[in-house]
Amino acid sequence: MQIFWVSSSVGEIKSVNLTKKTLAMWLIVATMALISFGIIVEYVRARLALRIDFSLTSEPVNLHRTTKVESLQNEIANLNKLYHARLAEARKQADATQQAMKDRLIQIQRQADISFQKVKELEVANRKLTAIATPPALLNEKQKNTGLGGPFRPEPKTPTGADLPVVLEETLEELTQRNQFIIESAARWDQQIAWLIHKPITIPVNNNVFVSSPFGTRIDPITNSLSRHTGLDFQASAGTPIFSSGAGVVEKAGWDPEYGNEVLINHGDGFITRYAHASQLLVKTGDSVEYQQLIAKSGSTGRTTGPHLHFEVIKDSKAIDPSKVLIGLSR
Numbered sequence: 001m002q003i004f005w006v007s008s009s010v011g012e013i014k015s016v017n018l019t020k021k022t023l024a025m026w027l028i029v030a031t032m033a034l035i036s037f038g039i040i041v042e043y044v045r046a047r048l049a050l051r052i053d054f055s056l057t058s059e060p061v062n063l064h065r066t067t068k069v070e071s072l073q074n075e076i077a078n079l080n081k082l083y084h085a086r087l088a089e090a091r092k093q094a095d096a097t098q099q100a101m102k103d104r105l106i107q108i109q110r111q112a113d114i115s116f117q118k119v120k121e122l123e124v125a126n127r128k129l130t131a132i133a134t135p136p137a138l139l140n141e142k143q144k145n146t147g148l149g150g151p152f153r154p155e156p157k158t159p160t161g162a163d164l165p166v167v168l169e170e171t172l173e174e175l176t177q178r179n180q181f182i183i184e185s186a187a188r189w190d191q192q193i194a195w196l197i198h199k200p201i202t203i204p205v206n207n208n209v210f211v212s213s214p215f216g217t218r219i220d221p222i223t224n225s226l227s228r229h230t231g232l233d234f235q236a237s238a239g240t241p242i243f244s245s246g247a248g249v250v251e252k253a254g255w256d257p258e259y260g261n262e263v264l265i266n267h268g269d270g271f272i273t274r275y276a277h278a279s280q281l282l283v284k285t286g287d288s289v290e291y292q293q294l295i296a297k298s299g300s301t302g303r304t305t306g307p308h309l310h311f312e313v314i315k316d317s318k319a320i321d322p323s324k325v326l327i328g329l330s331r
C-alpha cells in the first residue's frame with residue numbers, strides 16, 4: 001500500500017510505501033512508546049505522593065502504610081504506658097528512700113544537739129570549777145590571760161521539710177561547727193589548766209598543815225620587836241618533805257644568811273616562790289620542776305628559832321600574802 005500527501009511548505013508531493021512489515025514495525029514502536037509514557041507518569045505520581053501526600057498513592061499502598069503506622073502507634077503507646085508505670089514505681093521508691101534518709105539525718109541531728117548541749121554544760125561547769133579553784137589573788141591574772149570570743153553562731157535548728165541535699169548540707173555544716181567548738185573549748189580548758197598549775201596554788205607541805213606565823217606585821221621571834229613577816233611559816237619537823245607550790249624553773253637553790261638553805265622557783269607572769277630554812281636541797285638552779293615536785297626537806301638553817309618552812313610568794317618583786325593564793329588557805 002502507498003500513501004501520497006502534499007507538503008504544505010513547498011507544495012511537493014510526497015509518498016510512502018507501507019508494506020505489512022513496515023506497518024507492523026510502526027505498531028510495535030507506537031505501543032512501546034505508550035507503555036514507556038505510562039511508566040514515566042506512574043513513577044512521577046508515586047514520587048510526588050511519597051513527598052507530598054499519601055492520598056495520591058494508589059489504594060493498596062495507602063492501606064498497607066496505614067496499617068503499619070497504626071501498629072507502630074500502638075507499640076509506642078504500650079511502651080509509654082510501661083515506662084510511665086516504671087517511672088512512677090521508681091519515684092515511689094526514691095521518695096521512700098529519701099524519707100528514710102531524712103529521718104536518719106534528723107536522728108543524727110538530735111544526737112548532735114544532745115552532745116552540743118553536754119559540751120556547753122561542761123563549759124559552764126569548767127568555768128565554775130576554774131573560778132572556785134582559782135585563788136582570789138589570781139583571778140585578775142586569769143582574766144588577763146584567758147580571753148573568750150569568736151564568731152557568733154546561732155543555735156542550729158532541727159531540719160524539717162527541706163529537701164534532702166539541703167538537710168544533708170546543713171547537718172554537715174552544723175556538725176563541723178560543733179566539732180570546731182569542742183576542739184576550741186578543749187584547747188581553752190587545757191590552756192587554763194596549764195596556766196593554773198604553773199601558779200603557786202598548792203600548799204608546799206602535806207598533812208597536818210599548821211600555819212605557825214601568818215603574813216604581815218608581827219613581833220619578831222628573835223628581837224621581840226614589831227617587824228613585817230613577808231611569808232607564811234608552816235610548822236614542820238626537820239626532814240619534812242617540801243613540794244613545789246606550782247610548776248616552774250628553779251631560780252636559786254643555795255645558801256642565804258637569813259633564809260638559810262633556800263629554793264626560789266620562777267613560775268612566770270612575775271610569780272616567784274621561796275622555800276626557806278631547809279635542811280636539804282633536792283634541786284639545783286636551772287632545773288625545771290613539776291607541779292608538787294619534791295624539792296627540799298625542812299630544817300632550821302639561817303635566821304630561825306627552830307625547824308619550820310618559811311614560804312613566800314613574790315609577785316612583781318613584791319611579797320604578797322600567800323594565803324590569798326594557796327588553794328585551801330585562800331580567802
Ligand SMILES: [Zn+2]
Nearest residue numbers: 231232233310
Ligand atoms: Zn617566816
